[in-house]
Structures are given as structure tokens and as C-alpha cells.
Amino acid sequence: MIEQRRADGSLRHLITLETLRRDEIESLLLRSQHFARAIGERPPTGRSLQGVTIANLFTEPSTRTRVSFELAGRRLGAEVVNLEVQLSSRVKGESMLDTIFTLQALHFDVFVIRDAEPGVLAHVSSHVAAGVSVLSAGEAHLSHPTQGLLDALTIRQHKGSIEPLSIAIVGDIRHSRVARSAYQVLRILQAHEIRIVAPPALMPEAHEFVGCPRFETLERGLEGVDVIMMLRIQKERFAETAIPDGEEYFLRYGLTPARLARARPDAIVMHPQPMNRGIEIASDIADGPQSVIRSQVSNGVAVRMAVLETVASRLSS
Numbered sequence: 672m673i674e675q676r677r678a679d680g681s682l683r684h685l686i687t688l689e690t691l692r693r694d695e696i697e698s699l700l701l702r703s704q705h706f707a708r709a710i711g712e713r714p715p716t717g718r719s720l721q722g723v724t725i726a727n728l729f730t731e732p733s734t735r736t737r738v739s740f741e742l743a744g745r746r747l748g749a750e751v752v753n754l755e756v757q758l759s760s761r762v763k764g765e766s767m768l769d770t771i772f773t774l775q776a777l778h779f780d781v782f783v784i785r786d787a788e789p790g791v792l793a794h795v796s797s798h799v800a801a802g803v804s805v806l807s808a809g810e811a812h813l814s815h816p817t818q819g820l821l822d823a824l825t826i827r828q829h830k831g832s833i834e835p836l837s838i839a840i841v842g843d844i845r846h847s848r849v850a851r852s853a854y855q856v857l858r859i860l861q862a863h864e865i866r867i868v869a870p871p872a873l874m875p876e877a878h879e880f881v882g883c884p885r886f887e888t889l890e891r892g893l894e895g896v897d898v899i900m901m902l903r904i905q906k907e908r909f910a911e912t913a914i915p916d917g918e919e920y921f922l923r924y925g926l927t928p929a930r931l932a933r934a935r936p937d938a939i940v941m942h943p944q945p946m947n948r949g950i951e952i953a954s955d956i957a958d959g960p961q962s963v964i965r966s967q968v969s970n971g972v973a974v975r976m977a978v979l980e981t982v983a984s985r986l987s988s
């Protein structure tokens with residue numbers, strides 16, 4: 672079990688949503704909504720993290736998560752350093768833990784880490800000094816907690832309460848940390864139904880996604896749903912598979928207007944991005960009136976502000 676709380680029960684690390692209580696999720700979402708702004712509106716700023724120093728350590732590529740963690744920290748007054756891992760001593764063989772100890776000696780307070788190796792986040796969090804927080808920016812196929820929170824926030828903004836909703840998670844669920852964090856947060860928020868829709872080769876293990884009906888075609892899986900969460904095929908996480916490539920995948924498993932019409936007429940379409948247009952989703956849908964994909968991106972900064980403030984505002988000077 673990953674220990675994410677301080678002795679007084681407050682949240683110190685965020686590595687998984689799995690063990691968070693509903694009131695903790697609600698409180699993070701409430702604070703995120705406070706920071707959320709529509710696209711085009713001026714973003715809020717504050718000083719609650721003045722004197723806090725944050726390191727972004729990403730050993731896998733990222734656009735949205737890295738930039739939004741950086742903006743979130745800066746907008747709250749923190750100092751933020753992006754470690755260029757390819758230019759760091761990691762490439763000379765320095766371990767993640769030695770890198771962390773080095774940065775800790777330079778008085779960093781928060782480490783935001785993305786890594787492809789399962790367990791690295793828990794390992795680091797169990798070795799950092801008291802007062803230092805570790806936040807996941809995506810761990811292997813296991814967890815992407817701030818993505819789960821921003822997805823829940825986006826659904827709430829567009830559909831109101833999550834409790835009555837039928838939500839379909841669609842695509843490469845087997846290799847997706849986004850799907851696992853979405854499942855965790857939606858289960859805690861008691862969504863009416865979480866369906867998983869995937870080709871057989873991309874279904875998760877039988878012991879995962881407990882209680883979720885499984886569908887192997889979008890035609891059946893999308894029938895009457897309120898929310899469609901599309902996923903990218905995580906080609907970097909498997910060597911070879913029985914699933915078809917590109918155009919053929921789209922013909923069999925892509926979100927097309929005809930398949931979208933199976934969902935409720937007011938259904939929203941989500942995608943964590945990066946997306947492969949014409950492979951898992953038609954471009955017209957990604958840019959269409961039911962898409963909330965850009966809201967998800969925008970909410971990423973708000974959620975990361977709420978998370979940083981929750982774990983680190985007590986450290987500010």
C-alpha cells in the first residue's frame with residue numbers, strides 16, 4: 672500500500688487516486704473549479720506557493736502534463752525547474768534516487784515525476800526527506816492521477832453530477848494509465864456505470880476494472896452512454912499484437928459519426944491526447960460540438976494548481 676498522507680492525515684504525495692477518500696477528491700475538485708477558467712479568460716494567479724521549489728522530472732515525453740504542472744506552479748508563485756533528463760547525469764547512469772537526493776540537497780520541495788517503470792514513484796516517495804512531496808505525472812501503465820482528476824472535473828462541468836452517468840472508456844485500456852486513473856476516480860464518485868470497450872488484445876486483465884461491463888465493439892459499447900473517453904493506442908508499451916494497424920484499426924474500432932450516434936445525443940467526447948486522428952477518432956468528432964477535449968487541457972492547469980496547493984502550500988514562506 673502506497674502511503675500518501677502525513678501523520679496528521681493531510682495529503683503529502685499524489686501517486687494514485689485508488690486510496691483517496693471521496694471527501695478528498697471532492698475537495699480537490701472544488702479547489703480545481705476555483706482555479707478553472709474558460710478558454711480565452713485570464714487565468715488566476717496567487718502567492719500560496721511563494722518560496723516553494725518544484726522539480727519536473729519527466730523520463731517519458733509529455734506536452735500537456737509537463738507544461739501545465741509548470742504553469743500551475745508558477746501561477747501560484749513557486750519556482751519551477753524542468754530537468755532535461757536527456758542532458759542530465761541520468762544518461763551517465765545516475766539512478767533516479769541519486770538524482771532526487773542531489774536535487775533535495777539543492778532544497779527542492781516537490782518532485783513531479785513521469786516514468787515508464789512501475790513502482791518508481793512509490794520508491795522515491797518512501798526515500799525523500801520529511802517535508803518533501805512527490806507527485807505522479809504518469810507512471811507506466813498504472814496511474815495518471817492528475818489526468819483522472821481533470822477528467823472528472825471536465826465531466827462535472829459539462830454533465831453535472833457524475834452519479835447518474837454511463838461512461839464508456841474506449842480503446843487501448845490494457846496499456847493505459849489514463850484509463851486506470853479514470854476508473855478509480857469515477858468509481859469513488861459512484862458513476863452509475865463504467866463500461867470498458869476494447870478489442871480483445873487491448874482488454875485489461877480479468878481481475879482489473881472490477882464491476883465494469885466489457886464490450887468488444889463500439890457499436891454495442893456506446894449504446895446510450897453519456898460520456899465517451901477515447902484512448903490512444905500505447906504502441907510504446909507493447910512489442911507486437913493481434914490488433915490491426917492505422918486505417919484498419921479505425922474501420923473496426925475508431926470513433927466515427929455513425930458510432931457516436933449510438934450514444935445519447937448530448938453525449939460528450941473526451942480524449943487525454945496526444946490523439947491519432949483517423950486511427951482512434953475521426954477528426955470531425957475531435958473538433959466537433961460534442962468534443963470537450965480542449966476543456967480537458969485547460970482544466971489540467973486548474974487541477975495541478977489545486978494539487979500543488981494542497982500538498983505544498985504549508986511549505987511556503
Ligand code: CP
Pocket residue numbers: 732733734735736737809818943944945
Ligand atoms: N494527457 C497527457 O498526459 O498528455 P501528455 O503526454 O502530453 O502530458
